[in-house]
Amino acid sequence: MSAMQEKFVESYCLTGNATKAALMAGYSENTAKQKGYELKNKLSKEIADRTGKLISDMLPSALNELRFLMEEATSESVKLGAIKDILDRSGLKPVEKMSTEEIQRELDAILGTRH
Numbered sequence: 001m002s003a004m005q006e007k008f009v010e011s012y013c014l015t016g017n018a019t020k021a022a023l024m025a026g027y028s029e030n031t032a033k034q035k036g037y038e039l040k041n042k043l044s045k046e047i048a049d050r051t052g053k054l055i056s057d058m059l060p061s062a063l064n065e066l067r068f069l070m071e072e073a074t075s076e077s078v079k080l081g082a083i084k085d086i087l088d089r090s091g092l093k094p095v096e097k098m099s100t101e102e103i104q105r106e107l108d109a110i111l112g113t114r115h
Helices: 003-015 018-025 032-042 044-072 076-089 100-111
Strands: none
Touching (some): 003 044, 018 032, 044 076
16 A cells, blocks of 8 residues: 555545545545545555554543543433443443442442442
8 A cells, every 4th residue: 555545544534534535645636536536445444444443542532531421420411321331332231221239230340349
C-alpha cells in the first residue's frame, strides 16, 4: 500500500467520508470524489481492520468513563444508564430483569468491589 493510500485509510476511518479522505491524503480536488470511491472499495479490508483497531484502542477509555458515570453521576438516571451499559457489554442479562440486589452483586463482581 502506498503512502497516499495509507493516509487515505487513516483519514477515511476518522471522517467516514471518501472524498474528504482522498483530499486529506493528497489527491487533487478534480479526482478526489472518484478516487475516494475507488479507494474505499479497493481498501475496504484495510479500512475495516483500522476501524476495528481504533475502536479497540478507545475501549478502555470508554469503559473508564462509564465507570466514572456509574460511581460519580449525580443523576440516578445517568447512573442506571451506565450500569445497564456495563452489564450489557459484559454479556449479562438485561437490568430490567434483575433485582437491585442482583445488579449490585453483578457490579461488585465486575468491578471487584463490595457494598
